[in-house]
Amino acid sequence: MKALKLNSRSPEWTQLLGGYLGQLAQKNDVFLLVGELGTGKTCLVQGIARGLGVKEYAFSPSFVLLREYHGRLPLYHIDFYRLDYIKEIADLGLEEYFYGDGVCAIEWAEKGLQLIPEDHLLVTIHYVPASHTERLISLKPQGKRYHELIEQLIRRANYGPEYETPNLAEIQKSKAKNQR
Ligand SMILES: Nc1ncnc2c1ncn2[C@@H]1O[C@H](COP(=O)(O)OP(=O)(O)O)[C@@H](O)[C@H]1O
Ligand SMILES: [Mg+2]
Numbered sequence: 001m002k003a004l005k006l007n008s009r010s011p012e013w014t015q016l017l018g019g020y021l022g023q024l025a026q027k028n029d030v031f032l033l034v035g036e037l038g039t040g041k042t043c044l045v046q047g048i049a050r051g052l053g054v055k056e057y058a059f060s061p062s063f064v065l066l067r068e069y070h071g072r073l074p075l076y077h078i079d080f081y082r083l084d085y086i087k088e089i090a091d092l093g094l095e096e097y098f099y100g101d102g103v104c105a106i107e108w109a110e111k112g113l114q115l116i117p118e119d120h121l122l123v124t125i126h127y128v129p130a131s132h133t134e135r136l137i138s139l140k141p142q143g144k145r146y147h148e149l150i151e152q153l154i155r156r157a158n159y160g161p162e163y164e165t166p167n168l169a170e171i172q173k174s175k176a177k178n179q180r
Pocket of ligand 2: 041042107
């Protein structure tokens with residue numbers, strides 16, 4: 001499977017998607033979150049936390065490298081935002097979390113790709129030009145577990161073709177049409 005592409009129309013929609021991921025998550029799952037500042041990575045993690053039954057409010061751990069939440073499974077919310085060197089990330093000793101008893105959600109994961117398990121779900125969030133509340137979210141599974149997860153997600157969330165947005169160009173085209 002290539003990536004599942006979804007068009008989020010609001011923060012709530014993004015959290016709902018996170019909620020499904022949290023419900024479907026299993027021990028040792030690794031979710032990588034990539035996207036510019038303010039695209040909604042933390043927003044998605046809030047949904048994942050909720051889906052895992054975490055009662056506390058998840059907020060951006062940008063100034064803390066790792067925050068742990070307790071739900072059906074532990075959630076390790078990791079943020080590489082302030083890290084510039086791969087060595088700084090290596091020194092964190094994250095293997096303990098990747099191969100531990102919980103679920104890892106990692107913001108700015110692209111900074112530490114070399115250290116991240118080969119099998120993972122890569123979630124990339126893009127701004128949609130000229131919109132404050134829309135985001136293009138792509139979920140790319142790497143490895144058997146995550147292909148299955150995507151299949152389950154599509155069934156659970158009932159993501160039909162109306163949610164699939166082939167590419168950014170098409171969104172722009174339909175926008176231009178609406179504005180005319
Ligand atoms: N469709 C959307 N999905 C997620 N966040 C959105 C969306 N539309 C607007 N937002 C807003 O964008 C911001 C995202 O912030 P945050 O999740 O902290 O981003 P990041 O962690 O990627 O820097 C929030 O203020 C949120 O309300
Ligand atoms: Mg964030």
